[in-house]
Amino acid sequence: RKEVEQDPGPFNVPEGATVAFNCTYSNSASQSFFWYRQDCRKEPKLLMSVYSSGNEDGRFTAQLNRASQYISLLIRDSKLSDSATYLCVVSPGGGATNKLIFGTGTLLAVQP
Amino acid sequence: EAGVAQSPRYKIIEKRQSVAFWCNPISGHATLYWYQQILGQGPKLLIQFQNNGVVDDSQLPKDRFSAERLKGVDSTLKIQPAKLEDSAVYLCASSLPIGTGPYEQYFGPGTRLTVT
Numbered sequence: 001r002k003e004v005e006q007d008p009g010p011f012n013v014p015e016g017a018t019v020a021f022n023c024t025y026s027n028s029a030s031q032s033f034f035w036y037r038q039d040c041r042k043e044p045k046l047l048m049s050v051y052s053s054g055n056e057d058g059r060f061t062a063q064l065n066r067a068s069q070y071i072s073l074l075i076r077d078s079k080l081s082d083s084a085t086y087l088c089v090v091s092p093g094g095g096a097t098n099k100l101i102f103g104t105g106t107l108l109a110v111q112p
Numbered sequence: 113e114a115g116v117a118q119s120p121r122y123k124i125i126e127k128r129q130s131v132a133f134w135c136n137p138i139s140g141h142a143t144l145y146w147y148q149q150i151l152g153q154g155p156k157l158l159i160q161f162q163n164n165g166v167v168d169d170s171q172l173p174k175d176r177f178s179a180e181r182l183k184g185v186d187s188t189l190k191i192q193p194a195k196l197e198d199s200a201v202y203l204c205a206s207s208l209p210i211g212t213g214p215y216e217q218y219f220g221p222g223t224r225l226t227v228t
Contacts, residue, residue, distance in 0.1 A: 104153050
């Protein structure tokens with residue numbers, strides 16, 4: 001079983017649509033959770049951290065369910081500029097390392 | 113603020129040849145990471161440095177890959193000899209020292225390696 005599993009995609013949605021990505025992780029001791037965004041042939045960039053209480057940043061909402069080991073990302077009112085690969089990322093934490101474990105990513109294509 | 117710098121951006125070599133990649137992290141970032149990203153996959157950590165010491169190299173194929181960060185700033189990653197399956201993008205990232213939080217890692221543009 002992969003450490004971080006994501007919906008394979010691709011997701012093709014029209015502008016203005018709401019789209020949700022899901023992710024599960026296998027290590028119950030994981031401490032930190034993130035969504036990174038990666039544009040085609042570019043480096044990954046942090047989109048947002050994910051907290052147990054849920055957090056929102058504009059049109060983006062992230063949720064964490066530790067009991068189910070499940071992470072989600074919701075994008076409302078999709079824009080053409082949201083087209084990218086969204087990477088679910090988990091860190092085991094523990095103080096001795098800042099290692100990030102990436103999922104394979106979900107490709108989003110927003111259509112005009 | 114300058115970001116993470118990497119060179120070269122692209123490299124094509126034949127199998128069994130050697131290759132080296134260079135990374136200069138963001139100023140003040142004590143922690144440096146090398147990731148390998150194969151097409152269609154997420155990045156995979158190869159090695160992590162804190163200053164000039166290795167924190168984690170558990171996924172580094174040590175029979176052919178080596179990395180160093182002698183003065184705690186720049187780093188080089190070497191592959192010798194290269195195999196076809198080493199074709200990937202090699203990403204360097206840096207962050208503030210472990211323990212300071214919030215642990216955001218900043219990535220460089222990567223080196224795209226093709227082994228023929």
